[in-house]
């Protein structure tokens with residue numbers, strides 16, 4: 001067995017440089033039009049979980065935030081930019097940048113590698129961030145299933161306005177309805193609590209949330225607007241019908257393995273726009289899985305025999 005010859009290994013011509021930008025800014029404008037015209041979505045929350053912010057560089061996040069703010073001007077009511085990072089310094093840099101580009105607000109998750117040991121420590125972290133963008137409305141983004149930081153939000157926000165005068169509310173993506181209710185009963189009228197578990201929105205509306213932010217609203221946004229309207233006019237039968245449909249879709253997708261990659265593929269297919277693949281460690285959704293979920297969506301939402309009464313325009 002002959003010895004393998006020694007090989008010369010050539011170096012990558014750009015060994016340490018980043019490859020050219022791997023984010024597609026050009027699709028943001030058309031995507032805003034799709035959200036507005038086809039889904040009735042008038043506010044966006046960008047660089048959050050669905051936007052894979054924690055897998056992006058600070059530079060990429062700035063470029064994305066800038067493009068969203070620029071293209072949404074005159075079309076969307078508000079662009080809230082999520083600026084949370086593992087590092088306080090990066091978070092402050094993004095908060096300061098969001099103020100420069102005139103975002104309508106910022107949101108921050110709890111750092112999740114070195115986790116805050118208490119609500120007090122988390123409040124201090126948020127205060128340090130808010131102080132770099134003191135004029136921007138500030139939201140705490142509570143998403144314990146992802147961060148593993150499950151502080152009591154009511155405890156966190158009690159008195160928070162004394163240290164963060166720009167504090168304006170919470171994006172609450174937790175399932176603890178007692179904590180949710182205790183936040184809502186505490187907050188002043190100029191704050192809001194926005195709910196982030198799409199399949200449980202109706203329960204949160206009953207508790208008094210002021211709005212909803214969710215990944216599936218990229219393609220069921222118009223249905224959710226109808227759910228909210230039905231709830232507001234007291235038509236609980238209609239509101240439940242829509243909520244149950246969303247639960248069916250989400251539970252079907254969860255059984256097949258629902259994650260940000262699957263969601264992204266659904267956003268691609270249902271918007272008709274090429275939003276590109278997710279970034280590792282999120283995997284591209286296998287084609288068969290996306291097809292099965294899309295078929296479920298098409299059957300439930302576009303079969304006029306089933307949904308004539310709340311079919312989206």
Ligand SMILES: CC(=O)N[C@@H]([C@@H](O)[C@H](O)[C@H](O)CO)[C@@H](O)CC(=O)C(=O)O
Nearest residue numbers: 048049050173196197198213214215216
């Ligand atoms: C953990 C997570 O990803 N939650 C989603 C939900 O929309 C979630 O995908 C949905 O309720 C299905 O479970 C959103 O709260 C995330 C979100 O709004 C964001 O992109 O920041």
